[in-house]
Amino acid sequence: MGIDYIDIGVNLLDEAFKKDLHEVLDRAFNSNIDILINTSSSIEEANQSLELTKKYPSKIYTTAGVHPHNASIASDQLKEELIEVLQNDCIVAIGECGLDYCRNFSPVEKQLSVFKTHLEVAKETGLPLFLHQRDAHEDFINCLNEIFNEPIKGVAHCFTGNTEQMKTYLDMGLYIGITGWICDERRNQELIRAVKQLPLNRVLIETDSPYLIPRSLKKSRRNEPMHLPIVAMKLAEEMNIEASRLVNHARENSIELFGLSG
Numbered sequence: 017m018g019i020d021y022i023d024i025g026v027n028l029l030d031e032a033f034k035k036d037l038h039e040v041l042d043r044a045f046n047s048n049i050d051i052l053i054n055t056s057s058s059i060e061e062a063n064q065s066l067e068l069t070k071k072y073p074s075k076i077y078t079t080a081g082v083h084p085h086n087a088s089i090a091s092d093q094l095k096e097e098l099i100e101v102l103q104n105d106c107i108v109a110i111g112e113c114g115l116d117y118c119r120n121f122s123p124v125e126k127q128l129s130v131f132k133t134h135l136e137v138a139k140e141t142g143l144p145l146f147l148h149q150r151d152a153h154e155d156f157i158n159c160l161n162e163i164f165n166e167p168i169k170g171v172a173h174c175f176t177g178n179t180e181q182m183k184t185y186l187d188m189g190l191y192i193g194i195t196g197w198i199c200d201e202r203r204n205q206e207l208i209r210a211v212k213q214l215p216l217n218r219v220l221i222e223t224d225s226p227y228l229i230p231r232s233l234k235k236s237r238r239n240e241p242m243h244l245p246i247v248a249m250k251l252a253e254e255m256n257i258e259a260s261r262l263v264n265h266a267r268e269n270s271i272e273l274f275g276l277s278g
């Protein structure tokens with residue numbers, strides 16, 4: 017019996033895929049990755065991403081939102097813009113949105129206000145959040161707590177934190193997105209400890225392609241969705257369960273959270 021994977025985080029509109037996106041997608045589909053959720057990092061990108069979903073119905077879905085790096089270019093009408101673009105059925109989550117103090121490409125104040133706008137829209141529409149957080153754990157939690165006092169529908173995408181941070185997210189109702197970060201022995205120790213306590217009904221898997229190529233694939237630089245099984249295998253090993261069982265749970269969780277028909 018074959019296993020079908022859902023990659024909940026890919027960046028298909030990245031420059032790295034400009035030349036051969038269709039081949040990349042064919043390779044993914046041929047590797048049993050049958051559903052991909054493309055990540056948008058601006059409203060403009062969400063619109064381009066919608067075009068992509070039309071070319072691959074029921075195979076590609078998308079998020080819509082403004083990445084914290086782009087917060088400084090978000091318009092004053094962001095809330096209205098978001099609500100409008102979210103009318104499309106192929107948009108299954110709000111994001112990626114959040115806080116990134118690692119590189120601070122946008123000023124912190126602007127990141128905070130743009131992030132809160134996304135949270136308000138999520139609260140009003142009931143759509144799940146696709147959340148990004150780097151070096152900003154405390155402010156991130158404070159923003160979520162400020163807007164929500166009920167369990168939050170969403171995923172902490174590309175989770176790279178420790179057990180305590182993971183438990184805080186789980187308590188808030190969030191799912192945890194695991195990438196090829198877990199394959200990187202230079203920096204995966206905390207994450208490995210954490211996933212041993214990650215409940216199966218909260219796990220999601222993603223490649224974050226073209227980023228975060230699993231370290232075992234040393235020859236290639238660009239990550240592709242076809243490599244998702246490598247992430248799944250390593251994660252299953254660390255969670256001490258059969259890979260097929262993990263993949264099936266991650267699939268069910270994806271369908272549940274994003275309301276896919278898959």
Ligand SMILES: [Zn+2]
Pocket residue numbers: 112147148149173174
């Ligand atoms: Zn991200």
